[in-house]
Amino acid sequence: MKRLFMLCVxxxxxxxxxxxxxxxxxxxxxxxxxxxxxxxxxxxxxSEEKGAFGIEIKGEGGGEWSIQIGPERKVIVLKxxxxxxxxxxxxxxxxxxxxxxxxxxxxxAAGRARMSESAPxxxxxxxGALSSPEIMERILHYAFHFFVMGSPEIVFFGxxxxxxxxxxxxxxxxxxxxxxxxxxxxxxxxVINKEERDQTNPFPTLFICTRGEGxxxxxxKVMNVKKGMMAYIPAGMSHTVWNExxxxxxxxxxxxxxxx
Numbered sequence: 001m002k003r004l005f006m007l008c009v010x011x012x013x014x015x016x017x018x019x020x021x022x023x024x025x026x027x028x029x030x031x032x033x034x035x036x037x038x039x040x041x042x043x044x045x046x047s048e049e050k051g052a053f054g055i056e057i058k059g060e061g062g063g064e065w066s067i068q069i070g071p072e073r074k075v076i077v078l079k080x081x082x083x084x085x086x087x088x089x090x091x092x093x094x095x096x097x098x099x100x101x102x103x104x105x106x107x108x109a110a111g112r113a114r115m116s117e118s119a120p121x122x123x124x125x126x127x128g129a130l131s132s133p134e135i136m137e138r139i140l141h142y143a144f145h146f147f148v149m150g151s152p153e154i155v156f157f158g159x160x161x162x163x164x165x166x167x168x169x170x171x172x173x174x175x176x177x178x179x180x181x182x183x184x185x186x187x188x189x190x191v192i193n194k195e196e197r198d199q200t201n202p203f204p205t206l207f208i209c210t211r212g213e214g215x216x217x218x219x220x221k222v223m224n225v226k227k228g229m230m231a232y233i234p235a236g237m238s239h240t241v242w243n244e245x246x247x248x249x250x251x252x253x254x255x256x257x258x259x260x
Contacts, residue, residue, distance in 0.1 A: 042075040054088035085128035106147035107172035180255040203257040205233040214249035
């Protein structure tokens with residue numbers, strides 16, 4: 001329940017499946033999918049928004065594309081890297097397909113416990129481009145709003161939509177400055193934040209248990225957690241969670257405040 005880089009109420013109102021905009025179609029190329037993402041984002045872009053970033057698809061069927069966003073909701077896809085130094089989302093064709101079909105959110109694909117670890121979706125800076133808090137906000141914005149098709153924006157969660165991060169199965173919902181939200185599943189034998197260096201955050205965390213039972217060690221106190229229970233973990237409190245039962249422990253993670 002640390003850094004992942006890193007609607008359920010609305011779901012019954014929509015007759016959607018995670019691949020509703022993909023099923024029945026021929027296999028799309030990377031460029032066709034990127035253009036579909038761009039067309040979807042064009043409907044959501046702010047009227048005076050300006051920005052540019054790149055997308056790099058590695059391996060067979062890949063290439064490089066530039067996304068240019070201008071006033072009056074103009075979103076243009078060009079082949080090649082952006083003309084001016086900026087950031088690129090880099091991944092492979094199979095991961096792009098999963099994101100396009102809604103099987104895996106881009107933020108989940110980018111999830112990792114530490115920046116030194118690899119992930120299916122990564123961020124690369126062009127020569128001359130530097131990271132900053134403002135740039136990271138833009139990266140988080142596009143990682144969600146550009147790569148989640150349609151409006152309202154839906155993220156599916158469950159084991160089949162997750163990646164193994166921090167010792168459990170995780171789905172990242174939404175990240176923005178001061179807010180990080182995710183779903184987690186802890187199956188029998190899994191331990192969240194097993195390593196001591198991962199056990200504290202400089203911001204508060206809420207863990208809302210929605211299914212199963214498990215054991216948590218919070219600030220040195222060992223306690224049972226179960227469905228229908230919320231635990232508030234203050235900034236700086238050590239925390240780890242594990243499961244010794246056959247039924248998975250599942251819950252929602254909300255991290256917030258300065259530094260989140």
